[in-house]
Amino acid sequence: MANEQQKREVGEEEEQVVNPWEVTAKDGGKIDYDKLIEKFGCQRLDRSLVDRVERLTDRPAHVFLRRGVFFAHRDFNEILDVYERGEKFYLYTGRGPSSEALHLGHLVPFMFTKYLQDAFKVPLVIQLTDDEKCMWKNLSVEESKRLARENAKDIIACGFDITRTFIFSDFNYVGGVFYENMVKVAKCVTFNKVVGIFGFTQEDHIGKISFPPVQAVPSFPSSFPHLFPGKDQLRCLIPCAIDQDPYFRMTRDVAPRIGYQKPALIESSFFPALQGETGKMSASDPNSAIYVTDSSKDIKNKVNRYAFSGGQDSIENHRKYGANLEVDIPVKYLNFFLEDDAELEHIKKEYGAGRMLTGEVKKCLIQVLSELVERHRQARAAVTDEMVDAFMAVRPLPNMFS
Amino acid sequence: MANEQQKREVGEEEEQVVNPWEVTAKDGGKIDYDKLIEKFGCQRLDRSLVDRVERLTDRPAHVFLRRGVFFAHRDFNEILDVYERGEKFYLYTGRGPSSEALHLGHLVPFMFTKYLQDAFKVPLVIQLTDDEKCMWKNLSVEESKRLARENAKDIIACGFDITRTFIFSDFNYVGGVFYENMVKVAKCVTFNKVVGIFGFTQEDHIGKISFPPVQAVPSFPSSFPHLFPGKDQLRCLIPCAIDQDPYFRMTRDVAPRIGYQKPALIESSFFPALQGETGKMSASDPNSAIYVTDSSKDIKNKVNRYAFSGGQDSIENHRKYGANLEVDIPVKYLNFFLEDDAELEHIKKEYGAGRMLTGEVKKCLIQVLSELVERHRQARAAVTDEMVDAFMAVRPLPNMFS
Structure with missing residues (x-):
């Protein structure tokens, strides 16, 4: 009842829906990004931060940064503080491999992540959530894994540095400390909480309800013992589209309770469909x-x-x-x-x-x-199967912090 | 509302509670096992089945079998059919490692499982659900893993044949096909369903809600690619106390939908407390x-x-x-x-x-x-750390079907 009451009070604001599975503007209009920043509680990425990036990296900011494609953040300034002190951080981004061919909107976070990797010279982990797509799109495990490898080729084609980049699919990598961290996160989040954050219902299967910790834990360096041994407090920066913010709101809420750092975020608006700017592009059309x-x-x-x-x-x-x-x-x-x-x-x-x-x-x-x-x-x-294997090999990254 | 209505209709029967976390008899009396068989929908293990076991194994039935400690089953007759045709099956049992020292009640399923392994000459997998105990008892991951290894020593001390036995803890083993099977199971079970089976509530954390597939999937041989390659249809027999039945009701419901065989069960009554037969022994007293x-x-x-x-x-x-x-x-x-x-x-x-x-x-x-x-x-x-490592090593079992 409280929920309906709340809905009536916030009124029209409820008509704009942005979560990892739905991006719908109000009345078929444009997404109101100012309202989204306010609702999600993140910060606007202003010109002074962009200037600071240029100063620290000694190169022009990426087009996506100076033209406001990446327009919001959480604690990005703290990541720059870390970097300015001569310390390092790592990047984490990902993709749900639901379709064989990527569209330009899919490339945006990867193009930007490559820029960040080059500019800051930091390691990068890329998660392919084949388990998520297997559950949400009702694909078979085998098909989900196949799509993950196909998508990995497109991601590698964006030019990532193999000496600093680890690509993994959940079906291949979940286990060990990664799974331990999933359990630690899951212990801190009630069903009611994921209903509030993601809009799950009691009719949803428990695979969906189990998934948020899987996307949360790459934010914690201990999930990658082959990359960051003894560096449990290394900061993490996540470049992503703003529809992924709910996962990381949850992650940031849980992190201090289990002894980890909150991940920082740098978030983009959606790449518009050819037909007009009312949401994200749709793989189905x-x-x-x-x-x-x-x-x-x-x-x-x-x-x-x-x-x-x-x-x-x-x-x-x-x-x-x-x-x-x-x-x-x-x-x-x-x-x-x-x-x-x-x-x-x-x-x-x-x-x-x-x-x-x-x-x-x-x-x-x-x-x-x-x-x-x-x-x-x-x-x-030019991306061979051997290169995919090489990027996805569980291995130390030789060039990680140099 | 429907639930309260149902409770009123079934009346006093609701006073007996048996699930993996609670065993409470009605009015402080004894557990009514006949009612339990009826409520759970399993079968009574009658004398003719015990006779058949003796005939097929050419040895006297275990005390626990001929004295009715193991008193209920699901499809145990089908397992005997398989065996009689000269085919094989495998055994699966487990333990939630919540306390350092085991009591006699804890030994019952392992003593019986050892008899089954010896009598039928079949492979055995033993799951230590350290993840479950970490979540339910709020133990740290490290403490849960330590208890799992300590409990493994007691289990090994029951005399299992190392050439036929694989012991694993979830924190060490979840991953690969095991995780794929977890996802396959989770896709088939709604939140409403686990509420009905396990009594979870919306205030429960999503770790609890995520757990049932973890205990389900050792029922499927493909979860152990190092043991049963190419034997995805190998039958599984689970010896356990009857409070674990809810997990395997769920598993048996899901199995045919994901192309697997239903596990068979052979289920025991509870080992009574010294103070009287009103439930299980309690580790807390x-x-x-x-x-x-x-x-x-x-x-x-x-x-x-x-x-x-x-x-x-x-x-x-x-x-x-x-x-x-x-x-x-x-x-x-x-x-x-x-x-x-x-x-x-x-x-x-x-x-x-x-x-x-x-x-x-x-x-x-x-x-x-x-x-x-x-x-x-x-x-x-006499159980050394090296022996624990050897039992828990991910390896083929040399003596598996001989």
Whole structure:
């Protein structure tokens, strides 16, 4: 009853749903990220933090950082304090391997994580939650494991440094201290608590209810005794999309109670669907996304046919009023992937003023995406099964803190 | 509301509670095993099955079998069919390592399992649920693991054949196919279902809710790829006390849905406390039980002071009415541990007729238990850490099906 009462009181705010399995904006509109920050209780990643990153790493911040794709954080400043003192930390990110081909939205956290790894020279663990997908998508264990390996190839193609990167799938790695930590976390979280955080119901199977600790424990260095022996208090930074925040709210709540450090987070907004910015891309609608397996012809066709345009309905009106950049998907995509700041500014200015037409912007986007996807395709083709085995081998990382 | 309605309808039957964490008879009386068989839906182990065991194994049935200590089963006849066809099966039993010293009740399933292993010449897996005890008793992971190893020594002291026996603790062994099977089971069981079977509540932590699959999956041979490669349909027989039945009701319900055989069970009644047969012995009251660490003096003292007697209140009345064997703990204990049928019959007859006094029966029991405990003490003292390592090594069992 209290819940219904609460719902009535918060009113319309409840209409925006963001959790690991659902991202739905209010009334089919855009996700309100300010409200999300407030609701989740994380902090906005402001310009001064970006400046500090540039100062500490002595290189320009990644496009995703300086253009606000990664827009929220938890204790990222503490990670920078650690780094500034000459100490180290480690990175943790992951993926639920539900589909064979990744789309561009899937690449965002990995591209950003690679930048962080290169800039800070720190070790990285990447979790493939094949167990989660086996349970949520009702895939067989074998199919889930196969998809994990396929996805690992795309992840490796993002250019991670094998001397600093450990990739693991839950089905292959759960056990030992990792499992001990799962039990330690599970002891601290009631069923009522996971109902509150994740929205589980009594009709849900106990596999779902058991899962949150599995995604929680890579936040603790002791889960990787082959990587961080004797470094149980090493800090962890998690780059992820903000829909994963519930897992790590739970993790941060539990961490001090079991003698561990809270993981820090740096969180991104969602990569929009071609049809418009109302949520994440959907793997179930192939025309809502550009896949890393799409040909240049596919990309051209999808961008031209489906990318929602902020341009006006006639050339005359367009010249007169200019494009609405707030809703224009080609511009949003360029904001992610066109690295040249000056060129991007030029396009925004000209397109916004109506001097540039949608077709010209789309042509630029098609070229940027085709190059990106072609580069990825070549990199992925070079990833052998032996390399996957090497990245996933349980081993010390020789180059970890140098 | 439905639950309260149901409770009112079944009325007094609800007063007897038997589950893995609670054994409480109705109104402080004795456990009604007939009602338990009916409620759980298992079968009574009748004389014809015992005869069949003797015929097939060509040796006398174990005391626990011919005296009805193991009194209930599920599909035990099918296991005997398998054996009669010249095929094999495997045994699975276990223990939750919550206390350092075992009492006699703890030894019962292991003594019986050793007999089954010897009689049928089959492999055996023994699970030490250190994760369960860590969660239920709020022990640290380290303490739970230490207790598991200590308990393993007592188990090994029961005489298991190292060429046919694999002992594992969950903290050391969960992972690989074992974990895959946990996920497969968990997918098939809702929160509502475990509430119905185990009585969990929404305030329980998710560690408890996650645990039943851990105890379920040793029922499936694929959980032990180093033991049973390519033998996914090998049948499993579980000797255990009947309070463990809920786990395996759940397991048997799930098994066919994930392509596995249902485990068969052979189930014992509870070893009574010294103070009387109202439930199991309690590890929290040291005077309720004889421990394997008790000295002969301890045993003499406990039996004489605490063992509930069915003898009359005066020698005169005793000679006149005889002892009430139905409630007499010394006779019940002798029923478990005095192997000589003729001697037991003699005692029952003489004691029941009042010609033998409680003191004489207790003297006999003290001798029987002292010998048993001294034998165990010597056997346990001979168990080295290296032997524990050897039993717990993940390895093929050389002598498995011969």
